[in-house]
Amino acid sequence: xxxxxxxxxxxxxxxxxxxxxxxxxxxxxxxxxxxxxxxxxxxxxxxxxxxxxxxxxxxxxxxxxxxxxxxxxxxxxxxxxxxxxxxxxxxxxxxxxxxxxxxxxxxxxxxxxxxxxxxxxxxxxxxxxxxxxxxxxxxxxxxxxxxxxxxxxxxxxxxxxxxxxxxxxxxxxxx
Numbered sequence: 081x082x083x084x085x086x087x088x089x090x091x092x093x094x095x096x097x098x099x100x101x102x103x104x105x106x107x108x109x110x111x112x113x114x115x116x117x118x119x120x121x122x123x124x125x126x127x128x129x130x131x132x133x134x135x136x137x138x139x140x141x142x143x144x145x146x147x148x149x150x151x152x153x154x155x156x157x158x159x160x161x162x163x164x165x166x167x168x169x170x171x172x173x174x175x176x177x178x179x180x181x182x183x184x185x186x187x188x189x190x191x192x193x194x195x196x197x198x199x200x201x202x203x204x205x206x207x208x209x210x211x212x213x214x215x216x217x218x219x220x221x222x223x224x225x226x227x228x229x230x231x232x233x234x235x236x237x238x239x240x241x242x243x244x245x246x247x248x249x250x251x252x253x254x255x
Contacts, residue, residue: 118245119238120144122188123152131230132160135184138234143241152191156241159185167207174212178222181205182229186237188244198244204232 122143127136135158140148143156161183168177182204188197206229208221 114249115242115246118153118249119242120146121149121151121153122156122241123149123154123191125155125157127158127160129160131162131182131226132158134227134230135160135234138230139237142234142238154197154245155189155191156237157187157189158237161185166210168210170212174210176210176212177207178210178225179205179207180222180225180229182226182233184233184237186240188241190248197248198240200240200244202233202236202240204229204236206232 120143124136124139124143127133139156139158163181163183165179165181166177167179170176183201184203185199185201187199189195190197206225208225209218211217211221
C-alpha cells in the first residue's frame, strides 16, 4: 500500500477518535452492553389499532426480547399515521400501483422525572401492485407492504432510541 493511502487513513482515524466518534453497531463492549440494558428498560405504551399492536409487538421483540420490563426506567409513546396514495392511474381511472406510507411520532420519557428525553418523527414507505382482476392478490400485496413498513419503522425507532439513550446517559454521567 502506498504512503499516499496510509497517511490520510491514519489522519482520518485519529480525527474520528479525537471527536468521540463511536459506531453504534460495533462489537460487544461495555458501551454496547449498557445500551442493550437501557433498551430492555423501555416500557412501550399502548398504541391504538391493529397496526399499533403489530408495531408494539415488533418493538417489544427488538427492545426487550425477554418480555416487557418489570421495573421500567423509560416510557415510549408512539403515535402512528397511515397514508395510501394511488400512483399508477390507468386509462379506466383505476390504479395499478399504490404507495403505503407509515409515519411514527415517538416520545421517549424518563420514568422518574416524566421529562422527555427525545421526540422524533420517522417515516417508512413501501409500494405494491394493485391487480384489477385479482382482489386477493392485491390484499396480500397490501398486507405484505404494510408488514415490511412496520418492521422498518420498528428498526428505525430502535436505532434512534439507542442513540437517544446513549446521549442521555452520557449527559447524566457528565453532571
